[in-house]
């Protein structure tokens with residue numbers, strides 16, 4: 115039965131309130147969850163959301179986790195506005211890490227200053243290429259990008275696994291599937307001694323500003339928006355639809371690839387099988403939670419990073435299962451989608 | 467009870483929007499079985515009043531009596547329970563669903579889809595509105611979509627049926643059908659509130675009329691006792707201007723040439739174009755008459771570039787452009803007003819300023835890939851002022867405008883792009899008489915400045931008023947254009963119905 119009917123004029127205010135409602139609902143259900151697990155909700159929340167931020171080290175870790183999420187979500191949001199749904203950022207991140215990491219492995223020992231910039235560029239290209247494949251498939255064969263991007267994620271992780279078990283395995287690594295540790299020339303410099311936060315932060319800040327300008331002022335962003343809101347109007351105005359597909363997928367692949375380099379040339383410091391704890395997927399939630407707005411995404415990415423951190427803290431000091439992070443992310447997305455559904459639609463009142 | 471009671475009585479209804487007073491102290495009453503017209507310019511407040519009756523908009527003050535009892539209708543579901551049905555000016559159907567699914571969506575009671583389909587078929591046939599319940603809505607013509615809306619009201623046995631500009635998008639035949647249906651409903655005691663800008667329709671259909679201007683009631687009339695001119699005067703408060711077509715003295719050269727254009731429609735319910743040739747010269751208006759569904763949509767898409775065709779099938783100012791998309795044809799001086807305003811000619815959720823950007827961005831609104839939003843804003847403001855678009859300003863969302871006002875905005879925007887060739891579909895659909903006259907005169911003046919204009923319309927009167935030459939598109943074939951002086955309405959009407967005489971296509975020559 116159809117219980118919802120569309121609203122003529124969905125409220126803009128509510129659209130920005132929805133993330134807050136989702137957060138509140140997540141906290142509420144989360145506390146029931148903690149209580150059911152026999153923990154005091156208040157103490158748990160303290161461990162989850164407050165403790166990580168009581169130390170400088172915690173803040174540094176927060177930024178480290180927020181950076182890739184924010185970077186990827188910026189790229190994804192462009193496509194989401196144009197209704198091009200790239201859900202394979204995780205794969206693009208991996209390929210970006212492989213491209214950038216490959217240079218790090220091959221040339222890191224030269225110690226040359228160009229190594230790190232070359233890794234960044236290569237990572238961006240790698241991610242962009244991995245995004246370009248679904249673009250080609252969509253423009254050529256009309257293949258749904260939701261499927262192709264997701265499937266290519268599995269291809270990418272097998273590619274990574276192959277490289278780690280074969281060609282790029284560290285010969286002195288006791289057969290662990292991982293590369294050599296990168297030389298300093300292939301790593302982002304630390305910003306503050308003793309903390310892991312590194313100079314890739316500047317890339318993210320630059321990206322946020324660039325995306326903000328792009329969204330606020332560029333004609334291309336306007337074209338993409340029209341394509342998403344009213345495809346017939348975009349065709350009428352003569353905005354090329356294929357270009358939209360290419361741009362959306364390549365730019366989101368590019369940012370994901372950059373995030374991949376940020377991980378391997380940053381906190382991870384090598385190529386291995388765990389370069390991303392699902393940043394590419396979590397960034398989808400971040401993009402929508404941030405209302406596809408560049409600054410909203412910064413806030414949402416920071417919150418999502420806190421959930422990652424809190425999840426780790428909860429495992430350590432509350433002996434909670436690792437799934438706790440996923441549960442909180444999932445609840446957040448669920449409640450957000452729920453809130454959005456009621457912003458665009460209203461409950462039909464039963465006659466009688 | 468001594469005297470029969472009014473079905474609906476409105477007393478002192480007022481409704482204020484932030485920028486305008488849409489309804490100011492409106493009173494009217496409708497008897498059972500009465501067909502009552504609401505007349506007024508675009509933006510007079512007619513739709514707002516109807517939405518108040520239907521519970522879709524809440525009045526600021528005033529009373530509503532239903533069969534003599536005071537009622538407070540706070541939502542459409544409640545209105546439907548009272549027996550009020552409404553067909554909106556903008557359709558609200560889901561394209562990907564079938565007819566019967568769309569109808570099921572608004573029913574308030576539980577239903578069984580198969581049984582409902584049978585009922586839909588029954589009701590639609592009883593009232594002469596044939597519909598296939600299982601067709602998907604996206605494949606329906608505008609007229610058929612409207613039937614869906616009407617049938618879905620009829621299924622709920624309404625006592626009052628509101629129709630907001632139902633015929634502005636209908637073919638003449640469909641209008642006749644609709645009128646039969648409405649008369650039949652009235653004879654069964656259903657009251658009807660009817661909004662239209664077509665005064666002759668009002669005269670043939672309606673028993674009484676309330677005239678509105680600027681949100682106020684300015685008078686009532688018995689339409690049969692008036693003339694279209696006197697009704698128009700009551701609506702716009704002055705005499706209706708007459709269009710003048712001055713002679714054109716500039717250089718004559720072909721701007722649009724269509725050469726043996728054939729195009730198979732990829733829509734299973736579409737019409738394929740067969741061997742169409744046509745020339746439109748600078749300084750003239752060529753009118754194409756015909757009933758929608760005879761290849762109009764396909765021809766327009768092929769000319770605008772939304773569908774690309776063989777390179778040499780379409781020429782623009784001497785250049786073969788058939789293979790170019792809409793954007794690149796616009797770069798070469800083409801502008802286009804499509805028949806769907808919301809969603810094609812304009813993006814519903816965006817402001818008028820941002821909708822100005824849609825096709826106006828070539829007018830120096832961007833630099834280094836960045837948009838100068840102040841210029842788009844200024845462009846929209848100019849368009850609003852010059853074409854008298856009644857709206858809340860350049861920041862108003864396109865979907866908040868009434869149909870006629872949005873049409874004025876889109877036509878105005880395209881004219882302001884300084885085109886070489888202008889293609890217009892249904893220039894005055896839903897536009898009130900005063901504004902229609904203004905738009906027609908603007909098109910005439912534009913053509914006399916050396917622009918080539920192609921108008922596709924179902925309204926013969928309009929075509930005869932502004933066209934220099936007239937052709938007919940029927941079943942995907944285009945007749946040879948005839949000079950207006952040589953064409954007569956009757957033979958054009960017959961051709962529209964598809965009755966080509968054998969010689970027609972070859973013999974008649976178009977004087978330049």
Ligand SMILES: Nc1ncnc2c1ncn2[C@@H]1O[C@H](COP(=O)(O)OP(=O)(O)O)[C@@H](O)[C@H]1O
Pocket residue numbers: 483484485486487488506507508509510511512513514515856857858866867868869
């Ligand atoms: N939702 C709205 N918000 C603001 N202004 C509106 C809204 N709906 C209508 N208006 C304004 O109210 C006036 C009357 O509109 P409407 O009732 O649609 O006129 P009509 O149907 O007679 O053409 C217009 O000036 C219109 O711009």
Ligand SMILES: [Mg+2]
Pocket residue numbers: 509512513514555630868869
């Ligand atoms: Mg209206």
